[in-house]
Amino acid sequence: MQQFIDFISDNQQLILAYSVKILVALVILYVGRWLSKNLTKMLEKALLSRKVDKAVVSFLGGIIQTAIMLLFILIALSQVGIQTASFIAMLGAAGLAVALALQGSLSNFASGVLIILFRPFKAGDFVETAGVSGTVEKIEIFQTILRSPDNKRIIVPNSQITGSAITNFSAEPTRRVDLVIGISYGSDLRKAKLILEQLTKADGRILAEPNPVIAVGALADSSVNLIVRSWVNAADYWPVYWSLLENIKLSFDEQGIEIPFPQMDVHLKKETNE
Template sequence: MQQEVQVITQSLTFLQKNQDLIIGFCLKLLVAIVIFYIGRWVALGVSRLVGKALLLRHVDRAVVSFLSSIVYAAGLIAVTLMALSQLGIQTASFLAILGAAGLAVALALQGSLSNFASGVLIIVFRPFKSGDLVEVAGISGVVERIDIFQTIFKTGDNKKIIVPNSQITGGAIINYSAEKRRRIDLTISISYDSDLRVAKQILHDILQADSRVLKDPAAVIAVGALADSSVQLIVRPWVEATDYWAVYWDSLEKIKLQFDAAGIEIPFPQMSLHMKPHKDEA
């Protein structure tokens, strides 16, 4: 009994002597708890806002979930460090440990992190989207799906090609579907003996008769060059992007058939050879 009384007395004495210190620590603990819970709520809100923004840009839901989780985790780590700092705990050691761990992971996963960063850039800046016809990293195909580490394409001959995102952002990106209209660039050669005016009129009539060729901007038909063995005519009609290849192929076929019917020659490369007799033969 005396021992219990002695313990209680010592405890009261300790509390009286360290009253200010204990009250100060309790206040700091309360502030730290408030910071943690409010910060966690803010991190969750920011994560949800990021997710909604990405969904509005039609980003894949799996990618949205992944990025939202990263944003929430980063916010939660920052809030935890702030709360610990409020308690007087030195967070420099934690930051050093996190930095060292992050550096080790970055070195081990350098290629994957590069693909991840490139995937984030593609998702955020959207140089192309699913369904676009693009030319990247030396391949041409339709974008089937954009993942966080890679992008999947389908070629015209129905081949699936998986390209790491770092290879996409590291070079030029040609998006053929970005604009609704495209210009067809044709170069048609005729012989010097053919009637230039008749050839230009045939080209004009072919374009006028095709309803898929746009009136505005107007098509251009002009002499592009006087080559070694031919007169080169440039033909530049504008069409809807969806009609590009159909008009391209149809126009070439019509030009060949109508030039043949009108006697307009499409020359092939040729060389004139002049032979001089040897002195003895002379």
């Protein structure tokens, strides 16, 4: 006991200096803990106000909180005199190895964050991207899950989505139904156009504005091609598309308007021997 008292007496200045450093290090850790928690809460609140997916918000909050705490731990260790340069170098090497090993996953994660932040689509939208199409069911951190029209589940890595074109069929409230209807050269063109006008006006799902367009699109090899362009609400696109095609065929049959098969005229020339 006397030896301990003598050690304390002989090293009062050193013990006092280290006590102050330890106290400062503890204060730094406390401030770092408080700052990391509050900054994380502020970030989560801001992201949730923008309707960012909760899973991504939680994941990002955990990463940021850990990074801030790690920074303050290094500062605290440096305060008590521990050399952190080698520790930082070792941590950097380990981080680089992990990043290289998880390069694809990190790319998918970053792409998932971009998708949710910029929102090119949302759950319930029908999209075409990365060579597939379907209704968006869920946007996850590393992948997006689609449901195809024939009820297949399609899982697409997020990096493939951000690296390709995205067509969102549900982004706008209205869509245009485009049809190309061919009639024979011998059919009455004016009568055919009148029938098409009547059919578009009779369908209550077709919007009056913008006005439907019916015009001659091309004088093709086997037919006169008429274009029919009408605007509908996005939810009515396929029902109108299918019913309009059926009604056109039935009406043309009743009115004697021929929809020709592809055909070719072949001229035979007889050669005579001189």
